[in-house]
Amino acid sequence: MxxxxxxxxxxxxxxxxxxxxxxxxxxxxxxxxxxxxxxxxxxTHKPQCVIERVREFDAEQYGTVRRGSYKMSEQATLLYEEARQKVADFVGAPDRKEIVFTSGTTQAINLVAYSYGRKFVNAGDEIIISNIEHHANIVPWQVLCEEKGARLRVIPVNDDGELIMEEYEKLLNEKTRLVAVNHISNALGTINPVKEIIRKGHDAGAKVLIDGAQSSPHMKIDVKDLDCDFYTFSGHKMYAPSGIGGVYGKMDLWESMGPYVTGGDMILQVTLEKTTYAKPPARFEAGTPPITQVIGLGTAIDYITEIxxxxxxxxxxxxxxxxxxxxxxxxxxxxxxxxxxxxxxxxxxxxxxxxxxxxxxxxxxxxxxxxxxxxxxxxxxxxxxxxxxxxxxxxxxxxxxxxxxxxxxxxxxxxxx
Amino acid sequence: MSYDNELYQQVILDHNRNPKNFREIKNATHHCHGINPLCGDDMTVYMEVDSEQGVIRDISFVGTGCAISKASSSMMTAYLKGRSLEESRVIFDEFHKMVLGELDPEKQEHHLGKLKLFRGIRDYPSRTKCASLAWHTMIGALDKKTEEISTE
Incomplete structure (x- = not known):
């Protein structure tokens, strides 16, 4: 060999x-x-422990979360929130409430583009992405820019597929509201210097979203150390079931944002005249979430953490x-x-x-x-x-x-x- | 070679290497741009149609695509040149049904001639659009579609 x-x-x-x-x-x-x-x-494929945990949960412990006052629901809620804690620990988030579950990275970026972008991006503002993004980190920003009269700017790459950082620096200015780049390019494999991108973005007064769909399964993530404002990921790319993923966001940002999807479970109180919203993360998790998938994600995290x-x-x-x-x-x-x-x-x-x-x-x-x-x-x-x-x-x-x-x-x- | 599937037969490989009618027709009476958004295949079909006689005098294509789409385009142009518009639409319909597995050229009557070698495509659902892009684009040209034709 x-x-x-x-x-x-x-x-x-x-x-x-x-x-x-x-x-x-x-x-x-x-x-x-x-x-x-x-x-x-x-x-990615699933290890036996994830397959087995999902089966076991559905067979023995499944229940609705954050609703029922009976044993099955309380137990499921506990396990669901335990999984959130596992995700928080996995990405180095200081508080598990900073983790919002979504169906995956695509929905995670759309959530930020909708809830943060529609509130804080205005006509004449600028959003920076790179030339080597997945469509999920391009289209939501294009739509936002079109709607708001904002401008989408693009960090070019060299012939090796590396971001040209000098050009990034030139793009940053007082109009830059948001920088959204992937940690690892799904098409080329480039690992982007996200820590530097985040620091420079912050220096210009912008918030920075990192699309971590490709990095979360392959390298240690520490959102605190990176100091990113948002970090998105997909469960099915990290040995967990499909249909689950999420986004880490800094708590003060979550608190400043309105809901993306509205309905049950994201409210504080509803009258026919007015609704007040729940605190994060519930504010951003309307409807019954993919409970079993969340449990599977927790087990997948246990598995890769052990390895x-x-x-x-x-x-x-x-x-x-x-x-x-x-x-x-x-x-x-x-x-x-x-x-x-x-x-x-x-x-x-x-x-x-x-x-x-x-x-x-x-x-x-x-x-x-x-x-x-x-x-x-x-x-x-x-x-x-x-x-x-x-x-x-x-x-x-x-x-x-x-x-x-x-x-x-x-x-x-x-x-x- | 151990690839004993119907997908990459010698004829298809030959047409991929040396496609027929791979050129633009200046002053084409009909033309259409077709794309397969799933894989990025992109082609333009040009036609010179004698509308009085209702006959395709010349037909050609240019563009980029996989071997299946290139061979299919090449064989389509060679097969349709000189045929009537009416016949061509019937052949399109039969070809389309064949690659979807709705027409078996071994069991049912057809006018596909050697085009029937694309029969194997039905076993590869992800590739049927590669084979049918040229055909959809050709019909788009005949129908004077001004918008892009998409396989989606």
């Missing part, structure tokens, strides 16, 4: 074979081949190094995005085959990768490609799977040449 050449596997603190046994899906075969799952930036985000990050970096070297040796393959600080995501294009053909062909070998624009069309436009093939790795991937990826890509090139 190439491992013996690199020594990479022996350096890892993780027992990968043991980790893989925690994920039932990984023992599947696809088209008669062992599944090689490399679409983790899109969504250790530092261990996860270190191992995924060695996977990235290995894959970058393997793919770099293939003639006719070009990696898009070569930032110095990069997460375990590799986007590439082949001279002879379109990304959709590549992903369909790799699928025949049991390899799941994403071919497309990754909901980041402005990134594709910047790099002059209609789409890329993206292999995104998680800590349950192994070196042998990357060997299989490289071999399968070579087969595609041979067939299409």
């Amino acid at each position: 190439p491992d013996s050449n690199t020594g990479l596997a022996t350096k890892s603190a993780l027992d990968i074979e043991k980790v893989r046994q925690d994920f039932p899906v990984l023992s599947q075969t696809v088209h008669g081949k062992p599944l090689v799952y490399l679409d983790n930036a899109a969504t 250790g985000l530092d261990n996860i990050f270190e191992y995924e970096m060695s996977l990235l190094d290995y894959a970058t070297r393997l793919l770099g040796e293939i003639d006719g393959l070009r990696i898009i995005g070569n930032a110095r600080e990069k997460a375990s995501i590799i986007s590439f294009v082949l001279d002879v085959a379109h990304p959709h053909d590549v992903s369909s062909m790799l699928d025949q070998d049991g390899i799941a990768v994403r071919g497309g624009h990754h909901c980041a069309q402005p990134t594709m436009i910047r790099f002059g490609v209609p789409a890329t093939t993206r292999a995104s790795m998680a800590f349950y991937n192994k070196y042998e799977e990357l060997d299989a990826l490289a071999e399968s890509i070579r087969k595609v090139i041979k067939l299409f040449s």
Whole structure:
């Protein structure tokens, strides 16, 4: 195995074979081949403990939250709020009430754009995003700017896919209300210097939102240390069920904001004439929340915390190094995005085959990768490609799977040449 | 090669490498721009239609896309050139039904000729739009659609 050449596997603190046994899906075969799952930036699979906890909760402990005065409801409420505490601890939030649950990052950003943006962004104001955002961190701001007569400004990137920080500094001015950038680009894997972005944004008097959809599963997050105003995340990208995610926000900001979705559970009092709103986070969680999914998220956080985000990050970096070297040796393959600080995501294009053909062909070998624009069309436009093939790795991937990826890509090139 | 699926047959790979009618038609009587927003495929179909005779004198395409969409466009243009508008609409309808799995060219009557090799697409629902983009765009051109045609 190439491992013996690199020594990479022996350096890892993780027992990968043991980790893989925690994920039932990984023992599947696809088209008669062992599944090689490399679409983790899109969504991740669930460990047995999450699957089991969700089943157990639904079977034995499920109840409505924050409503009933009977045992089942009180117990479910307790567990629901316990999960909120786990999220708060996981991202380093000082107070669990600063965590608002949403369906995921998309809804989280929309919540901030709606509740914060519609209140504090006015005509002539400016919002800064970057050229390598997911559509979920572009469209809500475009809509807000259009509605308010505000201006959307964009931090450019260099040819390696890194934000050009000097240009960012030039964009900041007294009109800047908000800066919204991702921590890690889902299309290129670039890890952005968010601490510096936040500090400079604050110096200009702006609030800063970090889209953490790609960073929360892969690196230790400390919102207190980052000093971000909002940090958004998705459960299904961190080994939890889909349909749950959330946003950390500073309490004084939450308190200054009006509701996004209105209805039950977000009120203090309702008469037919007037409604007063509940305190955060309830103010932003109208309706019955996805209770079971929240419980599953809590268990997923327990799981990755036990494995250790530092261990996860270190191992995924060695996977990235290995894959970058393997793919770099293939003639006719070009990696898009070569930032110095990069997460375990590799986007590439082949001279002879379109990304959709590549992903369909790799699928025949049991390899799941994403071919497309990754909901980041402005990134594709910047790099002059209609789409890329993206292999995104998680800590349950192994070196042998990357060997299989490289071999399968070579087969595609041979067939299409 | 171990890829024994119907998706990437030699004919499709050949058309992908050397597409037919991959050019613009100057002074086209009909043209239309089509996109597949799901994957970013983007093409324009040009036609020179003899409206008195109701015949497609020339048809071509330009754009970017995967092998399936390129081969489908290439084979469509080669197949429709010289055909009547009426026939072309019937063939569009049959092709569309075939890739959706609603028409089996092995069991039902059709006018698809060698286009029936796209039958295998029905087993790959995520790729049917790759095969049908050119066809939808061609119909858009005939209908003088001024807006972009989308597969969504």
